[in-house]
Amino acid sequence: MKVAEDVRRSRAGVRAIQTGRRLRGTAERRLAPEGSALDDAQRRLNPLQHYASKGIASVDGWLGHDVVLPLIELSKQQRRDSISGGAAEIGIHHGQLFILLALMTEGDERSVGIDLFEDQANNIDNSGLGSRDALEQNMARALVDRSRVDLIQGNSMDLTAAEIVSAAARPVRLFSVDGGHTPELTTNDLHLAEQSLAPGGIVILDDAFSPVWPGVIQGLITFLDEETALTPFGLIGNKTLLCDRSSAATYRSVLAKFEGHFIYREDSLFGANVTILQAPN
Numbered sequence: 084m085k086v087a088e089d090v091r092r093s094r095a096g097v098r099a100i101q102t103g104r105r106l107r108g109t110a111e112r113r114l115a116p117e118g119s120a121l122d123d124a125q126r127r128l129n130p131l132q133h134y135a136s137k138g139i140a141s142v143d144g145w146l147g148h149d150v151v152l153p154l155i156e157l158s159k160q161q162r163r164d165s166i167s168g169g170a171a172e173i174g175i176h177h178g179q180l181f182i183l184l185a186l187m188t189e190g191d192e193r194s195v196g197i198d199l200f201e202d203q204a205n206n207i208d209n210s211g212l213g214s215r216d217a218l219e220q221n222m223a224r225a226l227v228d229r230s231r232v233d234l235i236q237g238n239s240m241d242l243t244a245a246e247i248v249s250a251a252a253r254p255v256r257l258f259s260v261d262g263g264h265t266p267e268l269t270t271n272d273l274h275l276a277e278q279s280l281a282p283g284g285i286v287i288l289d290d291a292f293s294p295v296w297p298g299v300i301q302g303l304i305t306f307l308d309e310e311t312a313l314t315p316f317g318l319i320g321n322k323t324l325l326c327d328r329s330s331a332a333t334y335r336s337v338l339a340k341f342e343g344h345f346i347y348r349e350d351s352l353f354g355a356n357v358t359i360l361q362a363p364n
């Protein structure tokens with residue numbers, strides 16, 4: 084009964100139930116109480132670590148640890164390989180992933196967040212519920228350097244890669260595609276991501292294997308059937324990861340380090356070798 088009520092309440096509710104891996108209230112209990120002096124010190128000393136282990140649980144969203152931890156390791160690998168360029172996301176909701184991406188940027192790297200925000204009349208499939216206020220509050224609490232963040236309010240269908248690259252000041256190394264989940268929006272947003280990507284950059288596509296959002300896999304297939312230099316290399320939680328062919332083996336070896344911590348498999352997807360990580364249910 085409870086599930087049926089939640090489903091009626093919102094599409095966001097459907098997504099939460101479908102993924103079943105909300106982070107709220109897990110790590111939180113093991114660390115210093117929210118608002119305590121120790122909690123504050125931990126946040127200031129290492130905002131990324133604090134957010135990944137604790138703060139993320141207080142931001143509404145659908146991320147699991149099987150996404151958060153591998154993304155942090157992939158970002159570190161990019162650093163080791165001297166790949167720079169900042170981050171971008173289409174589809175922010177309240178910023179659960181965007182804040183993680185922003186906290187992984189360093190130096191003069193910038194983060195660009197794109198969402199309809201309060202213009203929800205144009206959210207044609209009701210995927211998520213963007214809120215600039217919630218995002219701003221969550222970014223402030225996580226100590227995101229706001230001077231290195233640009234927010235673009237608009238429909239991704241009306242956006243160009245040049246605008247994203249201009250806002251980011253250069254091509255980006257981490258690009259999350261999590262806006263509208265229709266086939267057309269997915270294909271459009273994947274093209275924007277590819278055209279905005281730095282060499283060695285990673286595209287993080289949401290929900291390609293969710294039965295609730297069949298438009299995403301349809302959009303991905305269309306994208307891969309067209310001319311693209313990107314190839315899938317990983318399936319982590321509810322995210323499909325893509326990069327250029329020359330980077331795929333390196334990134335798969337990073338994901339392989341999580342063998343023994345998550346459900347781990349090697350398989351192929353549309354002819355590409357992929358490493359699969361999933362938190363056990």
Ligand SMILES: C[S@@+](CC[C@H](N)C(=O)[O-])C[C@H]1O[C@@H](n2cnc3c(N)ncnc32)[C@H](O)[C@@H]1O
Nearest residue numbers: 144174175176180198199211213238239262263
């Ligand atoms: C699934 S939510 C994003 C979740 C978010 N990535 C997170 O980590 O919590 C989808 C978001 O996409 C936005 N959106 C939907 N259609 C869009 C479009 N055509 N252009 C830009 N944003 C869109 C919605 O407003 C919503 O905030």
